[in-house]
Amino acid sequence: MSDTGTERQEAASDWPKIRTVGVDGMLVSFGDRLSEPANRAALAFRAALDRAAPEGVEETSTSLVSAYVRFNPVHRDHAGLRADLDALVQERDWYEADLPQGRREWRIPTVFGTDLAPQLDEAAEAAGMTAEEAIASISETVVRVQTIGFAPGQPYLGELAPEWDIPRQKALTERIPEGALAVAIRQLVLFSVSTPTGWRHVGQTGFRLFRPEAETPFVLRPGDAVRFEPVSRERFEAMKDDPDGGARAKELT
């Protein structure tokens, strides 16, 4: 695909880039905008970093296109860690990396629209679709967990069709409920906590993403595939007691 080719060329010139984050962090970024290769590169680089475990590293994470490292700068200087990261960056073409192993495909029952998800019409209009077309477009796309972030266990999912390149709203929605599915900039966010947001609320699920009392407190993992299946409000209500909200997973790799 020519699109991907352009992204790769761009990437080759300036990226990956290593920058500091505050006093005790470093970030290895594979681009300044979201692309499939940059996202895969970030996920694969972090996995390799965890395996390599450079001295002084205390924690790692990924964002959409970057891998983050927190370390103790009192015990390990910035130059030393940067050299380790640089060596790992040189090791291979990270943009060619495969998706993580152990991925699953989730089917999550979702009520689109109604008073449970009041911004479906508004979002559909912004994307130039009818509400029915919007439901079909979102629910027929298999999206992928691109990163977990913002709140505990909360996935950023993508990528939707280009019509969904709609901006965040100017004013914040004061409170979006847990399990809310919201859309902006060709991405979906499934909310793990009730919070203010600038994303538009188009669907509601009963899926609990953060279960502090459970053995697996964070349910979704980067790389997981997700489909949001339209269900009636009646079926949604009937599944209320299930912490998965009726969601089912199968292993992909």
Add this chain to the structure above:
Amino acid sequence: MSRALIVRRAGPGLTLQDRGRPGYMGFGLSPGGAADRLALAEGAALLGQDDGLAALEMAGMGGEFEAESDMRIALTGAPMRAAIDGTRVAWHASHALPAGARLTIGGAEAGSYGYLHVGGGFGGDVRLGSRSVHVASGLGQAVESGARLEIGEETAPAEVNRLLPVAPRFEGGTVRVVPSLQTDFFDADQIERFETTRFKRDARGSRMGVRLDFDGEGFHSDAGLSVLSEVVVPGDIQITGDGAPFVLLGECQTTGGYPRIASVLPCDLPTVVQATPGTALRFRFVTLEEAVEAERRAAAHRNGLRSALTPLVRDPHNIRDLLAYQLISGATAGRELEET
């Protein structure tokens, strides 16, 4: 037999806090933990115990507590009016709290977050490696009136009546920052104005972060608001949609789309945390090398807190139950200064 402190009356915003939960950023969970991390170290020094034990964090005001059995306490962070059975006791100090005694802690006289530590530390559920309540994620909950807070076994020598001289950090001042990954989204004029502006801590704020108020036009970045969501860490200063800086604290989100102009040195974060609404704050950029050196000195300071303790001089007339106190100091193993 379990020991406990009974909460007769809880002020708003009482939570158990320890050093928080590092290691879960990749799962979207920020570390949280005590808002003023230095206060945690000070309490541990006063009681001669590990600084990983949980303390009670009091946002703005305390409450009324009753000892179910003999215990030791230490009071740190924002100074609050405190009394044991009606007699005023010193802040930044350790005290005996005999069984049946009532401890009352009022509003903060300066600063925002006060801490009540107990010998042995508070018990409570450990979740994901910590007892800290993470308010923003709904992990754990605030302590309410009527709660019975379990206390761990004492492992330290049982000394009390120690005072810790504390450098002021409750009246705002200049906070050191380093450039971070989005600082160059702001042009030189914006950066200069940021360094010369006198900010005031806004009334809006929580354990997630505090908003800053100032005179003049809002700050803006050349990248606008279209930047890709990227890693966020405590101390980051986000420029929100209205152009006002927002300093992120321990319970901040882990990714964010608003550009960040700078990041506060971890060792200077308590000054931001403790600023009360209206308190003046300024920011000064330092190099990464200067920041690391400042962190090194702060770590040395925390490690040296125990040797800075002094005996708490009390007027015997003010001690009602004089005979209940152990007046001979030095009745310990005598090794506590060597132990770190």
